[in-house]
Amino acid sequence: MTSNIEHTVIIGGSSGIGLATARKLLGPGMKVTITGRNQDRLISAWKSLGGAADKAAFDASKPDEVRQFFERLGPFDHLVLAASGGKGLGPFQTLDLTDIAGGVDEKVRPQLSCLQAALPTLNKSGSVTFISAVSAQLATPGVAGIGAINGMLLTVAPILAIELKPLRVNVVAPGVIDTPWWDFLPAEQRQAVFADYAGKTPVGRIGRAEDVASAIAFLVSNGFMTGQVLTCDGGLRFAA
Numbered sequence: 001m002t003s004n005i006e007h008t009v010i011i012g013g014s015s016g017i018g019l020a021t022a023r024k025l026l027g028p029g030m031k032v033t034i035t036g037r038n039q040d041r042l043i044s045a046w047k048s049l050g051g052a053a054d055k056a057a058f059d060a061s062k063p064d065e066v067r068q069f070f071e072r073l074g075p076f077d078h079l080v081l082a083a084s085g086g087k088g089l090g091p092f093q094t095l096d097l098t099d100i101a102g103g104v105d106e107k108v109r110p111q112l113s114c115l116q117a118a119l120p121t122l123n124k125s126g127s128v129t130f131i132s133a134v135s136a137q138l139a140t141p142g143v144a145g146i147g148a149i150n151g152m153l154l155t156v157a158p159i160l161a162i163e164l165k166p167l168r169v170n171v172v173a174p175g176v177i178d179t180p181w182w183d184f185l186p187a188e189q190r191q192a193v194f195a196d197y198a199g200k201t202p203v204g205r206i207g208r209a210e211d212v213a214s215a216i217a218f219l220v221s222n223g224f225m226t227g228q229v230l231t232c233d234g235g236l237r238f239a240a
Contacts, residue, residue, distance in 0.1 A: 078123075
C-alpha cells in the first residue's frame with residue numbers, strides 16, 4: 001500500500017488472542033479489520049474496541065466465503081491467523097483419530113485457506129503470523145493429537161517464508177492462556193487446571209491474551225523476522 005497507514009487483518013479477531021491483538025495494534029499508523037463467524041460476538045468485540053476497527057463476519061472454514069472476503073477487501077499489509085480449535089486432546093491409547101482430521105479442518109485448513117486467498121492482495125513487504133500452540137512442542141501425555149495438529153503450522157511457516165519471500169511468515173506458539181478456548185471446562189475445573197499449570201510454569205502464572213498479543217505485534221512490526229517460531233508460554237515447555 002502507498003499510504004503511511006498499514007492495514008492488519010485478524011482472522012478470528014472476535015475474542016481471546018485475536019481480539020487482544022486488535023487492541024494491541026490499533027493506533028496511529030495502523031488500521032485493523034477483525035473477522036469472525038459469529039455475528040453477535042463480532043459486534044460485541046467491535047464495540048469493545050470503541051468501533052475503531054473494521055469488521056467482517058464470515059466462516060473461515062468455508063473457502064467461498066474466504067475468497068469473497070479477500071476479493072472485497074482489496075490490498076492490505078499484515079495477516080494474523082488466529083482461527084482456533086480444540087480437537088485432539090486426550091490419551092493416545094483412547095484418542096479418536098478422526099479428531100485429528102477434525103482439528104485440521106477447524107484450525108489448520110482455515111488458516112492456510114485464508115493465506116492462500118489473501119496472497120493476490122497481501123503486500124509482499126508485509127507479514128503473515130500463524131497462531132499455533134505450545135502443545136506442538138510439549139513431551140507430555142495427552143497432547144499427541146492436538147500437538148500433531150498444531151505442529152503442522154510450526155512446520156509450514158519456515159517453508160512458506162522461503163516460498164513466499166519477501167513476504168515475512170512467522171508463527172506464535174502460545175502456552176496455557178486464560179481465554180474462552182478453555183470454556184469447554186466447568187469454571188471450577190478450569191480454575192484447577194489453571195492453578196496446576198501456573199505451578200508448573202517458571203513465571204509462576206498462566207498467560208493472558210495480552211501476553212500473546214505483544215508477541216504477535218512484535219512479529220508484525222519487525223521487518224527482519226521471518227520463518228520463526230516465537231513461543232510465548234512462560235517457559236512451560238521446559239518444565240511440564
